[in-house]
Amino acid sequence: MSYRFAHMLGIEPLSAEEIVFLLDQSKPFQEIQRHPLKKLATLRGKTVALAFFEPSTRTRISFATAASRLGADQMNLQAESSSLKKGESLLDTVRTLDAMKPDCIVIRHSSSGAPDFVARHLPLPVINAGDGTHEHPTQALLDALTIRDRRGTLENLNITILGDILHSRVARSNIHLLTKFGCRFTLCGPAMWLPRELECLGPAGTSIRRVTRIAEALEGADVVLTLRVQQERLHEPALPIDEYILQYQLTPERLRLARPDALVLHPGPMVRGLEIDPAVADGPQSCVLEQVTNGLAVRMALLFLMTGSGADAPPEKDFSHAAD
Amino acid sequence: MRPVRIVEKSQLMTATEIDRTVQRLAHEIVEKSGGTANLALIGVRRRGVPLANRIAQAMRGIDGVDVPVGTLDITLYRDDLSKVAAQPILQSSEIPFTVDDKDLVLVDDVLYTGRTIRAAMNGLFDLGRPKRVRLCVLIERGHRELPIEATFIGRSVQTSDAEIIEVRLNEIDREERVLLVERVS
Numbered sequence: 001m002s003y004r005f006a007h008m009l010g011i012e013p014l015s016a017e018e019i020v021f022l023l024d025q026s027k028p029f030q031e032i033q034r035h036p037l038k039k040l041a042t043l044r045g046k047t048v049a050l051a052f053f054e055p056s057t058r059t060r061i062s063f064a065t066a067a068s069r070l071g072a073d074q075m076n077l078q079a080e081s082s083s084l085k086k087g088e089s090l091l092d093t094v095r096t097l098d099a100m101k102p103d104c105i106v107i108r109h110s111s112s113g114a115p116d117f118v119a120r121h122l123p124l125p126v127i128n129a130g131d132g133t134h135e136h137p138t139q140a141l142l143d144a145l146t147i148r149d150r151r152g153t154l155e156n157l158n159i160t161i162l163g164d165i166l167h168s169r170v171a172r173s174n175i176h177l178l179t180k181f182g183c184r185f186t187l188c189g190p191a192m193w194l195p196r197e198l199e200c201l202g203p204a205g206t207s208i209r210r211v212t213r214i215a216e217a218l219e220g221a222d223v224v225l226t227l228r229v230q231q232e233r234l235h236e237p238a239l240p241i242d243e244y245i246l247q248y249q250l251t252p253e254r255l256r257l258a259r260p261d262a263l264v265l266h267p268g269p270m271v272r273g274l275e276i277d278p279a280v281a282d283g284p285q286s287c288v289l290e291q292v293t294n295g296l297a298v299r300m301a302l303l304f305l306m307t308g309s310g311a312d313a314p315p316e317k318d319f320s321h322a323a324d
Numbered sequence: 325m326r327p328v329r330i331v332e333k334s335q336l337m338t339a340t341e342i343d344r345t346v347q348r349l350a351h352e353i354v355e356k357s358g359g360t361a362n363l364a365l366i367g368v369r370r371r372g373v374p375l376a377n378r379i380a381q382a383m384r385g386i387d388g389v390d391v392p393v394g395t396l397d398i399t400l401y402r403d404d405l406s407k408v409a410a411q412p413i414l415q416s417s418e419i420p421f422t423v424d425d426k427d428l429v430l431v432d433d434v435l436y437t438g439r440t441i442r443a444a445m446n447g448l449f450d451l452g453r454p455k456r457v458r459l460c461v462l463i464e465r466g467h468r469e470l471p472i473e474a475t476f477i478g479r480s481v482q483t484s485d486a487e488i489i490e491v492r493l494n495e496i497d498r499e500e501r502v503l504l505v506e507r508v509s
Contacts, residue, residue: 002411002412002413003411004411025413025414027414027416028397028399028400028414028415028416028417031416031417035450035451036450036451036452037449037450037451039450040400040401040450041401041446042400042401042405301414304400304414305411308405308406
């Protein structure tokens with residue numbers, strides 16, 4: 001069974017079968033990262049526009065490397081140097097990019113829904129590289145690939161997310177993805193970052209609980225997803241950084257409360273000594289660097305599926321999720 | 325568009341003939357390679373894979389040596405990717421040895437336009453620099469579009485462009501024969 005994706009705006013509308021298909025299609029690209037010669041010519045002549053309206057290093061480099069390894073060229077738009085600073089609207093900026101005829105556009109934006117908006121107005125595939133507090137689909141896919149590789153399955157796992165869940169699109173995309181496979185979630189952090197509406201995510205019958213005590217949250221966890229704590233947000237309703245470290249840092253002692261084979265994931269950038277203890281970050285349970293390598297594989301698979309095969313062929317059965 | 329019918333015209337090989345041909349091909353490869361040292365087989369997905377495994381097994385009987393066998397998926401190297409309507413499903417290539425300085429034999433079921441083999445060679449060269457690459461096919465049917473020929477051929481068949489050769493192998497198709505069929509519209 002194969003699926004087509006007109007856009008990749010979020011995990012929420014995808015089916016479990018489509019997700020499994022995407023992960024399976026990422027496998028051959030994982031292997032390519034181990035080849036002596038990593039460059040393919042599969043997307044030669046194609047252009048991927050990278051429109052990053054919000055500063056990003058790792059996701060942008062990952063998409064750019066994925067495009068390069070497939071042989072595609074790139075157009076780069078970065079927030080710091082963009083004409084947005086000069087007052088140009090989002091739509092005018094992406095229309096300008098579109099006029100240079102890319103085959104696909106990858107968008108990172110601080111506003112939730114910006115990629116959906118662009119997908120409604122441009123006639124080309126849009127990939128969401130993170131929008132506001134909405135979704136970061138490729139991060140959730142690479143996390144799922146990492147978990148599936150290590151555990152052999154995505155089904156019925158206990159997942160604990162630590163940190164600022166309120167502001168995290170990574171948390172939302174991961175919840176959307178893994179609840180489709182029956183995973184149970186425990187969200188843990190200061191109460192101000194655990195709004196009740198998070199319990200409504202996922203299909204009916206999904207178990208999502210909010211917990212403020214880390215010991216309770218880690219008990220029985222198969223996967224611990226540690227989020228970055230943005231220090232600029234730590235002053236909000238006054239939680240001093242020392243207090244956060246004391247209560248929520250993932251330390252080796254705390255990790256022992258989880259299952260002995262529990263995996264530790266972090267989407268990066270990771271601040272050692274803040275949300276995570278260096279001994280955990282570098283420990284055998286940490287998957288942090290695998291996540292980065294898998295990110296390339298997942299993004300190559302998406303670019304291949306959305307701009308490579310069948311791009312010039314007449315459409316047949318359409319499994320895509322249109323923007324509107 | 326009118327539905328396309330596929331009509332079976334004749335059977336080109338029975339199960340016994342396939343087996344005998346595989347045995348002969350194994351002998352030929354060993355003979356022309358001066359033994360199996362440094363030799364490795366690469367099966368092209370999908371039906372080149374069981375064929376490569378069978379040839380390797382036959383070689384075990386001849387030389388008592390295990391010839392390494394790898395599997396190559398050529399999807400990423402196809403030259404018609406953007407034109408095919410049916411989304412090809414990517415599969416992994418599994419080549420558990422270095423191809424550097426190896427004496428490689430690519431194995432496929434049918435040699436037709438030569439484009440698959442062109443793609444396979446591109447894939448191989450991304451993995452290293454083999455000493456030599458030769459091609460072994462069960463059926464050769466003419467109509468080449470590229471300057472590619474097989475070193476080891478099970479059987480050459482004259483065909484028209486409308487005809488299709490269907491190699492059916494137990495491992496994939498749960499039956500064992502080679503058919504000549506025709507597309508009738």
